[in-house]
Amino acid sequence: MAFVTDCAEGRGFRPRRIQEVQLAVEEALVNIFNYAYPENRDGEVRILCEPGDQDRLVVEFRDKGIPYTFEDLGDADVSSPVAEREIGGLGVFLIRKMVDDVRFRRDGDENILTFILEPRDQDAETVTPPPA
Amino acid sequence: MELSNRKEGSTFVVSVKGRMDAVTAPEFEKAMETLMGEGETAFVVDMAELDYISSAGLRSILALAKKLKTDGGSLHLAALQDSVKEVFDISGFSSIIPVFDSVEAACNA
Numbered sequence: 001m002a003f004v005t006d007c008a009e010g011r012g013f014r015p016r017r018i019q020e021v022q023l024a025v026e027e028a029l030v031n032i033f034n035y036a037y038p039e040n041r042d043g044e045v046r047i048l049c050e051p052g053d054q055d056r057l058v059v060e061f062r063d064k065g066i067p068y069t070f071e072d073l074g075d076a077d078v079s080s081p082v083a084e085r086e087i088g089g090l091g092v093f094l095i096r097k098m099v100d101d102v103r104f105r106r107d108g109d110e111n112i113l114t115f116i117l118e119p120r121d122q123d124a125e126t127v128t129p130p131p132a
Numbered sequence: 133m134e135l136s137n138r139k140e141g142s143t144f145v146v147s148v149k150g151r152m153d154a155v156t157a158p159e160f161e162k163a164m165e166t167l168m169g170e171g172e173t174a175f176v177v178d179m180a181e182l183d184y185i186s187s188a189g190l191r192s193i194l195a196l197a198k199k200l201k202t203d204g205g206s207l208h209l210a211a212l213q214d215s216v217k218e219v220f221d222i223s224g225f226s227s228i229i230p231v232f233d234s235v236e237a238a239c240n241a
Binding site: 016019020022023026027029030090091093094097 | 153154183184186187188190191214215219222223
C-alpha cells in the first residue's frame with residue numbers, strides 16, 4: 001500500500017485523492033484474495049504502478065489464481081434500508097467511484113486488473129479561500 | 133487502529149483512531165461485540181481521529197447496527213473527517229446510519 005502511495009505522490013496526487021487511491025487498491029486486493037484465491041489458498045498478487053498519459057496513474061494487479069471477471073462481481077445496492085442491505089459488492093461499487101477507468105483481461109494463466117486514475121480536483125484544492 | 137471508551141450518562145462512547153480497513157475492522161467489530169455482551173446498548177462512535185475507512189469497516193458498522201437494532205439499541209456516528217464522510221456518502225451509508233457533527237449531538241439524539 002505504501003508503494004502505491006509513493007507512486008501517487010510521485011505523480012503529484014493530492015493527499016485526499018491518494019486516500020481514494022488507497023481505498024481502491026485495498027478493495028481490489030480484498031476482491032482478488034476472495035475470488036482468485038478462495039479458502040486461504042496460497043498465491044501471490046503482483047502490483048505494478050506506472051505513470052499514465054497526462055497526469056494519470058496506472059495501477060495493475062496480476063495474479064495466477066482462479067479466473068474471475070471483475071464485471072461479474074456487481075455493484076452493491078446502496079439505496080436499500082439497513083436491515084435489507086446485502087453484504088458484498090460494496091468494494092466493487094467503491095472502486096467504480098474512485099477509479100476513472102477499470103479494465104480487466106485474462107492473459108494466459110494470469111488475471112490482469114488495471115486501474116487508470118485521474119488526479120481529480122487538483123485545481124479545486126489549490127484555490128486559496130478568501131480571507132474571512 | 134486504537135480504541136478507547138468512556139461512558140456519557142447511559143451512552144457508551146467509543147473513540148476510533150487510525151485506519152479501519154480489512155485488517156482492523158474485525159478487531160473493531162469484536163471489541164464492540166464484547167461491550168454489547170456486557171449489556172451496553174446505546175453507542176456513539178467518535179470518528180474524529182479516524183483517517184481512513186474501507187468497505188470492510190462499513191460492513192462491520194452495518195453488521196453492528198443491524199444487531200443493535202434487533203436488540204433495541206442504537207449506533208450513532210460522530211465527527212467524521214471529510215475523507216471518511218465521503219465514503220459514507222457515496223456508499224449511501226450516511227442515509228441509513230445516523231451521523232452527527234459532534235459527539236455531544238450524537239449523545240443527545
